[in-house]
Amino acid sequence: xxxxxxxxxxxxxxxxxxxxxxxxxxxxxxxxxxxxxxxxxxxxxxxxxxxxxxxxxxxxxxxxxxxxxxxxxxxxxxxxxxxxxxxxxxxxxxxxxxxxxxxxxxxxxxxxxxxxxxxxxxxxxxxxxxxxxxxx
Amino acid sequence: xxxxxxxxxxxxxxxxxxxxxxxxxxxxxxxxxxxxxxxxxxxxxxxxxxxxxxxxxxxxxxxxxxx
Numbered sequence: 758x759x760x761x762x763x764x765x766x767x768x769x770x771x772x773x774x775x776x777x778x779x780x781x782x783x784x785x786x787x788x789x790x791x792x793x794x795x796x797x798x799x800x801x802x803x804x805x806x807x808x809x810x811x812x813x814x815x816x817x818x819x820x821x822x823x824x825x826x827x828x829x830x831x832x833x834x835x836x837x838x839x840x841x842x843x844x845x846x847x848x849x850x851x852x853x854x855x856x857x858x859x860x861x862x863x864x865x866x867x868x869x870x871x872x873x874x875x876x877x878x879x880x881x882x883x884x885x886x887x888x889x890x891x892x893x
Numbered sequence: 894x895x896x897x898x899x900x901x902x903x904x905x906x907x908x909x910x911x912x913x914x915x916x917x918x919x920x921x922x923x924x925x926x927x928x929x930x931x932x933x934x935x936x937x938x939x940x941x942x943x944x945x946x947x948x949x950x951x952x953x954x955x956x957x958x959x960x
Contacts, residue, residue, distance in 0.1 A: 765934055765935065765938050766931040766934055766935060767931075767934075768923075768926045768927045768929070768934060769926065770922050770923060770925070770926040770937075771938075772938050772941050772942060773938075774942070774947065774950075774953065774958075774960060775960065802950070802960070806960070808949075808950040808951070811949065812948060812949020812950050812951050812952065813948070813949065813950070814950050814960060837931045838930075838931060838932075839931045839932060839935065840932065840935070873912075873914075873915065873919075873923065874923065874926070874927070876912065877909055877912065877923045877924075877927055878927060880908050880909055880911065880912060881905045881908045881909065881924075881927050883908070
């Protein structure tokens with residue numbers, strides 16, 4: 758799991774209207790994913806985006822700007838328990854990097870919040886001084 | 894980090910006190926989010942969407958959103 762859904766699971770107090778999954782498949786294999794989702798009651802909205810039966814959206818991503826290859830990122834993914842499953846999520850630092858590289862307005866808008874959570878997590882786990890700048 | 898849940902947010906909040914570039918409200922929000930389990934975080938997120946009628950794609954379409 759990548760993008761803001763992964764960020765939310767790691768403590769970023771934000772919201773998103775779709776869940777992004779980075780898949781280790783060539784883009785031309787999107788039909789395999791479509792068949793999988795449709796079999797579960799989902800509806801195709803675009804070649805890589807689907808509405809699931811409950812109305813939530815999922816988006817399949819085949820490459821992420823600013824990051825290494827899937828395999829190289831996957832080994833560093835965090836394992837979290839979620840919905841009774843173990844899921845792999847892209848670490849916040851890597852989400853930050855991918856959003857910084859993507860550079861779209863909606864990505865840039867999330868950067869300060871993600872940065873704050875990275876710092877907050879360090880403080881919460883102990884021993885890091887706030888170097889985010891002076892008090893304002 | 895030791896395993897915490899939403900009810901432990903005050904412990905996390907105390908550790909966030911030195912954070913200079915955040916208001917008290919932001920620190921509380923951050924503490925709650927950091928203390929929560931992934932399931933609790935997701936529940937908060939979904940509850941927020943539901944409360945605004947934005948959870949499902951179909952509801953959002955009715956409200957004029959593209960997706």
